Amino acid sequence: MKTLITDIDLLAAALTQARVTVYEKDGRIADYGGVLEKYTPESVKIAGTYFMRGVYVFKTGSARERSE
Numbered sequence: 001m002k003t004l005i006t007d008i009d010l011l012a013a014a015l016t017q018a019r020v021t022v023y024e025k026d027g028r029i030a031d032y033g034g035v036l037e038k039y040t041p042e043s044v045k046i047a048g049t050y051f052m053r054g055v056y057v058f059k060t061g062s063a064r065e066r067s068e
Contacts, residue, residue, distance in 0.1 A: 004060065010039045020058050021058070
């Protein structure tokens, strides 16, 4: 899984329509997400919901693919 930190990371995810999962800073899944629709310096819009960039961590790849 790749963590999306920079605007370039977010742009690449948007252009490739990669599935983005939203995590709390402590690593818990906040939302299984979907395709990134829009981003600003403050927020990211995924599947119709806005998430604050300073509050959440965004990753591409399925959360279900992680080995426990």
